[in-house]
Amino acid sequence: MGIKVLFFGSVTDITLVTEMSLELCADTDALVKELLSRFPALGNKKYFLALNQQVVHENCPLKQGDTIALMPPYSGG
């Protein structure tokens, strides 16, 4: 089942996809590390993380079937 990762806005300029599946990682820190190894440019990107549609501000354990979102800010109007 793994983890579903959703990308939004300008984060998809880097990932070129709006979602992907990853093997289960122990926690959100490990997942971000995995994403950075695939997409190094995410390191310079501003975004927040949401776990199952709930913002996370610190490292959180993950379980099979969780959904993580990377949400950047937008500025157009």
Place this chain on the structure above:
Amino acid sequence: MTDYNRYIRQMILPGFGADTQQKLAEAKVLIVGMGGLGCPVLQYLAGAGVGTIGIMDADQVSLSNLHRQLLYDESDIGQLKVTVAAQKIKKLNAGIQIVEYSYRLTKENAFSIIDLYDWVVDATDNFGAKYLINDVCVLLNKTWIYGAVNGYEGQVAVLNNRRIPGPVHYRHLFPVQPLHNEFASCEETGVIGVLPGIIGTMQAAEAIKLITGLGDTIKQSLHNYHYLSGRWYEIALTANPKTPIIDESFFYKTNYETACMNEADELEDIDINEIDVRQLLDIQKRPGHFILDVRELHEYPRVDFVHAQIPMSVLKESLDQLPQQPIYIICHQGIRSVYAAQYIKLHKGVETYSIKGGLTAYFNTVNNE
């Protein structure tokens, strides 16, 4: 009685009586920005009977606004947006007051203007204004309604909701203002007219709920709309305890005008060499020149005269793909290419040139030859 007839269709809704209408009449809302978001916000708030609406924008109406800013028409081109908007809205609803501010929100004027209003709607098109609105609203304990678009996506959130103790604000989500070239603007990435229409209408809907107290007004969430898939994605928000306290000293030392990261200051010392399209056409005749396109991969049209395309979003990791020789840099409008030229010159030590006006100028010149 006139008012009764005007608002009858909303006043007969369950839970929406004369006292609710009165709350709208007494409300004061400031809309910062009268572009793609600001137009629908103003139209719906004025229609609903919000008694006092401040509208703020320094810009004039231009032809390229008209596909999304439907409050304006061709005869308005060149006129101040706030003047035109106020005239049109007075025809829609003469019973409300419109206050015009034909200038930008700045660190100097933000406190005194925002203080006059109960609610602030962010309909701006830049991060500086969004961070300024946030910080002043935090300091003045005002609720504001964030709205923004990027490509085919848009976001809406009620922030710093004063009905909630310790509410979530913008810096809980995005603590530091991005560099001004870190994210491309609408002008650069394009925007389809209905998208700010949808997001602005959502902002107006949230404003009306906040004013009237109808419905759920204490849920803290960010809504992301993806136009192409038609999907809304909602994220529940909580305050981040690690966010620095916004107090007056934080406000006074923050530079909202430009990006406030050290790298920006460092880059500002790098001279920018700009060349125009004619100079570029001459350079193209010389062998061995190197032209770099820094647009994102999804941007059109593709051009065959560039030697590499390294999007701005991955430039920092991709410097080793560039040759050790002068580099001519192009983007859509000539805005990102200036930053790329500075960045590459600083970190790679080669001469760089930004092409003025970007591909827009290039096609204008080539097509007029």
